[in-house]
Amino acid sequence: MAIQLDSALGSDCPTSAIDPFSDDFLTDPYGYHEELREAGPVVWLDTYGIYAMARHAEVHAALTDWQTFCSGRGVGIEDFAKVKAWRPPSKLLEVDPPLHTRTRSVMSRILSPAAMRKLREDFQKRADALIDALLEKGRIDAVKDLAEVFPLHVFPEAVGLRAEGRENLLPFANMVFNSFGPRNALFENSVRNARPVVQWIYDQCHRHMLMPGGFGAQVWDAYDAGDIDEDEAHTLVRSMLTAGLDTTVNGLANTVYAFACHPDQWQTLRAEPSLARPAFDEVLRWEAPVQTFFRTTTRAVEVAGVTIPESAKVLLFLGAANRDRRRFENPEVFDIRRRPIGHVAFGTGIHTCVGQLVARLEADVILNAMISRVSAIEFTGEPTRKPNNTLRCLGTLPVELKAA
Ligand code: OVM
Secondary structure, eight states: OOOOOOOSTTTTSOEEOOOTTSHHHHHSOHHHHHHHHHHOSSEEETTTTEEEEOSHHHHHHHHHOTTTEESTTOSSSSOTTTSOOSSOOOSSSSOOTTHHHHHHHHHHHHTOHHHHHHHHHHHHHHHHHHHHHHHHHOEEEIIIIIIIHHHHHHHHHHHTOOSTTGGGHHHHHHHHHHHTSOSSHHHHHHHTTHHHHHHHHHHHTSGGGSOTTSHHHHHHHHHHTTSSOHHHHHHHHHHHHHHSSHHHHHHHHHHHHHHHHOHHHHHHHHHOGGGHHHHHHHHHHHSOSBOEEEEEESSOEEETTEEEOTTOEEEEEHHHHTTOTTTSSSTTSOOTTSOOTTOOTTOOGGGSOTTHHHHHHHHHHHHHHHHHHEEEEEESSOOEEOOOSSBOOEEEOEEEEEEO
């Protein structure tokens, strides 16, 4: 007869004392990722009383099985079934089918390939002008002067936001991405003085605040068509304002960082500009802007021989999965010729990043602009980190762009 396993939380798998939300971890996560991957397919994190997965196979499988690993109880550390969410939950990120299916289809229609084709020419012009201006300067902070400037220039306009108050966008996103982690100092500091920031964001989501033709107005068109209700429309606009900016800011900063660290790879890309798309995927694999998300189990489930009980929080390390040698050869090596199919920087399954075409478009036009104009990207100082409970953020990235 089979022996009944002790069903106490975490008793069934390796335990780790690693704190994935400590400054130490967030500043340089990769050694810890390796420890977590090697500890086992499922690891119990003592500090928080949660399960974690850092290997590609298990992260991928959990993301695909939304029936078992649900999002409706929050994708942060707190279980919405037990603790009230600090903000009204997202109707895209923090819901399951059938509601998710409906809101998701509205958003994927708005953020479609056809919509991107309409934006491309304008985005490219702006990217070209920005890189020209940065070459005049020569020495720049690629976070402030490039990675923040460009998305802030093109994205709020594509959504149809008015100009005043846009300085609230990045602090709001910083707060939300910190809020997926524990109530540590990072979270507390980012929600200090949050009220006016949150108020501004919520105000912008109303129909009368949004310019005709933009992504925001198109969400309200879906309300007119009867696809979503009023509250859903408002919250979906909020989703774009939350998820659409800080992610691409860090994606672009990480792109410049990756090439500054690997001058040979920059020359490879310049010699073969058609590698721009796979190069951006390699940046995402190597340095994922969104490092982690949680899921909550809807039932007891066995994963690689470990039984995870029902109602458990499971932390999925997207960034660690992307550097799992079981899935990617020499995962620490940044190689734009690699076809990093299967990286989970955009997630996978039903919640796969719905805005990824916008992110890809932004990266593509910036890389295009740089390929023809920038012969080299050289560090002029040490980059600094800005720890966030979810995002892989650079604080400053001092580089010199050399004109071609
Ligand atoms: C949302 C939302 C917020 C943060 C991230 C995200 C990466 C979505 O409010 O829907 O996706």
